[in-house]
Amino acid sequence: MNLLPCENINEYPYVTAHFTTREGGVSQSPYGTLNLAFHVGDTEEDVVENHRLLGEKLNYNPRRLIHMRQIHSDIVTVVSSTMNFESPPQCDALITNRVNVPLMVMSADCTPVLIYDPKNHAIGAVHAGRAGALKSIVPKTLHAMEKHFGTSPEEVLITLGPSIHGCCYEINETIADDVKEKGYENALLHQKEKVYLDVNTILYLQLRAMRVSSRCIESASHCTSCHNGDYFSYRADHQRTGRIAGVIVLRSLPA
Ligand SMILES: [Zn+2]
Structure with a gap:
């Protein structure tokens, strides 16, 4: 299984964060092979098996994993003890300080974002596409972590996972105007009468502003x-x- 480790977060001992690729699962085309989403038309047993394989590889119980019904919103959910794998909350960001409860964000072009606060031992997983980025989903997640766990944005580590970049994300003029109006003109690229958007530039500007x-x-x-x-x-x-995924999990700190 070919995973991309988050080097900055994984330097810390009691947390692990990774992004998946297509490789290492059992799904058939066009979901080949490590599709982790149930809602895209893939065979349910294959997706369950893919989750099992990923949990085995990263040493967590897939039944304890919390994922989301992502809706391109700015809703941040604090993970509670009643949540489970079978009924994911409808939101675009998850935060927790619970150990051995993996958080997962899924994507196919949108930016999956993983956050670790080493001081308060808290984590976040965020789905940030164009819509989410323009609704400030990442700053809102950091504010929620601040409120619930005492997180200070100056002390977090953040990884932006594989996503569509400005080289390929062509947008129309209406969207370009909206981006400009919100103050992110630097995220627009103009090439041969076409306009392209680099969502990660928006995320970066928002993070630096925080x-x-x-x-x-x-x-x-x-x-x-x-x-x-x-x-x-x-x-x-x-x-x-x-869908690929970003997955982050806290481990117990030594007593
Ligand atoms: Zn590209």
């Missing part, structure tokens, strides 16, 4: 559309495709 240090922000260099052989891409695969 005083997250640039050395604490790690970014997976791969564009999911350019590297469609390695990642699911909603655009490059013409919408029928699987």
Whole structure:
């Protein structure tokens, strides 16, 4: 199984954070092979098996994993003891300080974001596509972590996972105007009468505005559309495709 470890977060001993790729699962085309989403038309048993394989590889119980019914919103959910794998909450960010409860964000072009607060031993998983980014889902997640766990944005580590980059994400003028109006003109790229959007630039600007240090922000260099052989891409695969995931889990601190 080919996983991308979050180098900055994994330097700490009681947390692990990774992003998946297409490789290492049992799903058939167009979900080949490590699709982790149930809602995309893949065979349910295959998705369950993929979750089992990933849990085995990363040493967690897949039944304890919390994922989301993602809706491109700015809703942040604090994980509670009543939540379970079978009934994921409808939201686009999860936060917790509970140990051995893995958090998962799924994506196919949108940016999956993983957050670790080493001081308060708390984590977050965020789904940040264009809509979520423009609704400030990542700053709202940091504010929620501040409120619930005492997190200070200056002290978190953040990794932006594989997503579609400005090289491939063409947008129309209406969206470009909206992006401009919200103050993110620097995220727009103009090429041969076409406009492209780099969502990660928006996320980066928002993080810097919250005083997250640039050395604490790690970014997976791969564009999911350019590297469609390695990642699911909603655009490059013409919408029928699987989902990669970012998964982060806290371990018990020594007593
Ligand atoms: Zn690209």
